[in-house]
Amino acid sequence: MKLTAMAYAYPFIMKGIIKKQLKKYYDKAKLKNIITNTTRGYKEIVKNSPNIGGNKNIFLNSYLMGAYLVSLYKNTKDIISLNEFDEILVTGLNNFEFMKKQMSKVDLLSRQYKEKIEKAGHWCEANKDKYPTNWLVSVEDKENVNLTHIVFTRCGLCALCKRENVPELTPSLCATDYITMSFANCRLERPITLGNGDKCCNFYITKKNHAV
Incomplete structure (x- = not known):
């Protein structure tokens, strides 16, 4: 995978978190050494990762964030437990005001958002053999205005953690979805996940005052 301008920017973004x-x-x-080594490791992970379509792929940012966190985990796990790592990630995201502001502008239940994910799903499906470690996604029950139901049958972060020999980190990366979606005033329920060995990830997204 190429180190694009966005890929170079991610260490600066993540360091702030x-x-x-x-x-x-x-x-x-x-x-200082941890940050330097994490950035160096992140760049190596990205460069050694299979191509997933570059900027044509709306999941590229998720992959880059995952690559940085994988590198950070590798460089800190001798001192920091996985539970402590999770706490660092949760606290950092909850203090990330830029992401909060951006996510607050997104209506995750809107037709526009559903169509965006559906379009991405068609692109992923059309290129699934070309990019075998990329996500595969579909949108179900599209006319339900109170629910966004997204199904992933392949996950780039699961593939990343497996390839980097840190499968135990996968649930930690999955957990960030609950935080980021809360910034959009939404509630996520995900009864099954690929990261836990299930056949798919079922995302049920509702407003915080609604249940599935």
Whole structure:
């Protein structure tokens, strides 16, 4: 995979999310090394990753964030437990004001959003053999104005964690969806996931005051 301008930008974005929390575990000099090594490892992961379609793929940003977190996990797991890593990620995302602002503008139940995901799903399906580690996704029950039901039958982050020999990190990456969707005033229920070995990921997205 090529290191695009967006790929180069991600370490700066992610550093702002996690640096404050990492200060609890490392002194200034060690933290600097952790950030440097994480960025270096992230670039290697991206360069060694199979192509998933570049900017044509709306899931590219999710992949880049996952690649950075995989590298961070590898560089900190000798000191930080997986549960502590999860706490760092949750706290960092909840303090990420830019993402909150951007997600607050998105209506996850709108026809426009559903059509965007559906269009992406058609593209992924048409290119599934060309990009075998990419996501496969469809939208169900499209006319239901109170629900967005998205089904993933293949996940790029599952493939990433498996390839980097950190499958235990997959649920941590999956958990970020609950946080980011809450920024859009939505509630996510996901009874089954690929990350847990199920046949698909079932996303049921409703407004916070509605149940599925």
